[in-house]
Amino acid sequence: MKRKTGLLVTIFLPLAFFIPFVSAAGAGITPVCFDSGTRVVREVAAALTGRGESILECYPPVSKPFLWLLHLLPENLRIAGIEWGSSVSVGVPPGRLAEFDAMSLPQWCRSQYPDGREYKAIVIGSPNGGVAHLAALLHAPFLTASFLLAVRHPTIDPEDIDAYYAAGERLAAEILAGSKRTGFEVINHYDPLHDRALIKYVNFLRIKLLKLPQAYQDFILQNLAPDGKIVLIDCSYQWPQYIVGERSYLQVGGLGAIPAGEYLNRFVLDLPVEERRESEWGCPPEFACAVKDFAKRHGIDVIEVSYDHPQGYSLLSYRAYLAAGARKQEIMFDCFNYQNPLTNIQTGIPALWLPFNTEDSLAFARSFLSGKRFERIYLALLPSFAGSPDTASIGEWEKLLSPHGDLTIIDVDPHTFPADPLAPFRFVAGMKRLREERHRSPSIELSLATLAALLHPNPPPAPSAPRP
Known part of the structure; x- marks a missing residue:
C-alpha cells in the first residue's frame, strides 16, 4: 500500500504544484x-x-486529492514532497x-x-x-x-x-x-x-x-x-x-x-x-x-x-472585538496567515492573532490567558512544514489551552503537525461551518470613536475656561 501511495504521489504531485505556476505565467x-x-x-x-x-x-482546486495522498506518508516524505512542489511552483x-x-x-x-x-x-x-x-x-x-x-x-x-x-x-x-x-x-x-x-x-x-x-x-x-x-x-x-x-x-x-x-x-x-x-x-x-x-x-x-511589537496590535484588536459586542465567553486563536476576519465579524467570535507557531507566541498566549476562562476556545495553527528549533509542539498548545476552555482545533491534524498538507482545506471548511452555524446579523462593527477610546482610555481633561 505504501509503495502504491508513493507512486501515485510521485506521478500526480508535480501536476498539483505545477498548475498554479503555469496559470500565472502570463500575468504581471x-x-x-x-x-x-x-x-x-x-x-x-x-x-x-x-x-x-x-x-x-x-492552492489550485485540483490539488486536494494529491495533498490527501501526501498526508498519508511519513513526515519526512511529506516535507520532501512539499519542498519539491515548492521548488517548481x-x-x-x-x-x-x-x-x-x-x-x-x-x-x-x-x-x-x-x-x-x-x-x-x-x-x-x-x-x-x-x-x-x-x-x-x-x-x-x-x-x-x-x-x-x-x-x-x-x-x-x-x-x-x-x-x-x-x-x-x-x-x-x-x-x-x-x-x-x-x-x-x-x-x-x-x-x-x-x-x-x-x-x-x-x-x-x-x-x-x-x-x-x-x-x-x-x-x-x-x-x-x-x-x-x-x-x-x-x-x-x-x-x-x-x-x-x-x-x-x-x-x-x-x-x-x-x-x-x-x-x-x-x-x-x-x-x-x-x-x-x-x-x-x-x-x-x-x-x-x-x-x-x-x-x-x-x-x-x-x-x-503605534506599537513596538506586532503583539500589541493583536491585543488591541481583541479588545476592539469585545468593545464592538463580540462573544466574551469564546475566543479564537489564529496564526500568521491562517486567519479569516470575515468569520469573526459575522459570528462575533473574537480573535487573538498569534504572529507564528513558535515558542514566543506560545508564551504570548500563556500570558494573555492568565486568570481567564472561556466556554469555547478555537485554535487555527499554521502548519509551517519548517520544523524550526523554536516551533512549539501541538501538545504544548493543547496543554496550554485546554484548561482554559473547551478546545476545538480547526485546521491541523495533531498527528501530522507541523507538516500537515490538508490544513488549509480544513481551515477554510471550518471557517465556513462557523459562519453557517454561528452567524449573527448584522456583522459586528467598531466605530472610530470606540477605537479612539481604546487607544486613549484616559484622555487629558479639557482646559478650564479662564475666570472673568
Whole structure:
C-alpha cells in the first residue's frame, strides 16, 4: 500500500504544484500569495465584500486529492514532497524583472477593494494579523506599506548566506534600477530556519514603501467619506539588517523565539549592520511621515496606532472585538496567515492573532490567558512544514489551552503537525461551518470613536475656561 501511495504521489504531485505556476505565467508580478502581508490585504478585502477563498487562494482546486495522498506518508516524505512542489511552483524567473515596476504593487493593493464607496476609515501602514482584524471591524480597506516577491535562483545550500546574498544583491539592484520612482526600498530576507525549504530555490525580496504612492493618494481622495479618518499603522518593531547599498538591505532571520544576535553570529557577511524597522512587520518611518504629510495637506484626521511589537496590535484588536459586542465567553486563536476576519465579524467570535507557531507566541498566549476562562476556545495553527528549533509542539498548545476552555482545533491534524498538507482545506471548511452555524446579523462593527477610546482610555481633561 505504501509503495502504491508513493507512486501515485510521485506521478500526480508535480501536476498539483505545477498548475498554479503555469496559470500565472502570463500575468504581471504580484506579491507572494501566502505571505503574511498579502493575506492581510486579501482577508480584509474578503471581509468587505463577503467573497474570497482565504488561504485556499494559494492552492489550485485540483490539488486536494494529491495533498490527501501526501498526508498519508511519513513526515519526512511529506516535507520532501512539499519542498519539491515548492521548488517548481514558488517564485518567478529573474527574467520577469526586466519590465517590472515596483509601483505596480500599490496599484494591485488598491484594486482589491471596491471603488465608489464612502469608507469611514482607511487603514494604512505595516501589515499583521491584528491589523487585519482591526480593519475588518472598522469595515475599512487596508493599504499595505510592504510587498513580498519571490524570485527564483539556482538551487543553493540553505546555510550558504553568501550565495543567497549574491543572488539577492543582483535582483534588488535590478528592481531598484528598473522602477521609475525612488519611493521604496528592497530588503532581501534570508531566514534559514523558518523558510529553510524555500530559500534553497528563491530569494524573498520585500518591497517597502518610503513615500505615499499616487495609487494610494487617489484611492483615499476618491473613497474616504468627507468626515472619514486615516488609521495609520506605525509598527516600530526593530531587527538588525546588513546594509547592501542605497535603499538595499539584507535581513537574517525574523520574529520567533530565536534572538537576532544568534542569527548574526552564525550567518556573517562583511557588511555594516544597522538596527532598522523589521522587514515583515515594521513600518518605514519615511512612509508614516508621508502619510501624515498627505493627510495634513488635505485636511484629513489621522488616528495613529503605534506599537513596538506586532503583539500589541493583536491585543488591541481583541479588545476592539469585545468593545464592538463580540462573544466574551469564546475566543479564537489564529496564526500568521491562517486567519479569516470575515468569520469573526459575522459570528462575533473574537480573535487573538498569534504572529507564528513558535515558542514566543506560545508564551504570548500563556500570558494573555492568565486568570481567564472561556466556554469555547478555537485554535487555527499554521502548519509551517519548517520544523524550526523554536516551533512549539501541538501538545504544548493543547496543554496550554485546554484548561482554559473547551478546545476545538480547526485546521491541523495533531498527528501530522507541523507538516500537515490538508490544513488549509480544513481551515477554510471550518471557517465556513462557523459562519453557517454561528452567524449573527448584522456583522459586528467598531466605530472610530470606540477605537479612539481604546487607544486613549484616559484622555487629558479639557482646559478650564479662564475666570472673568
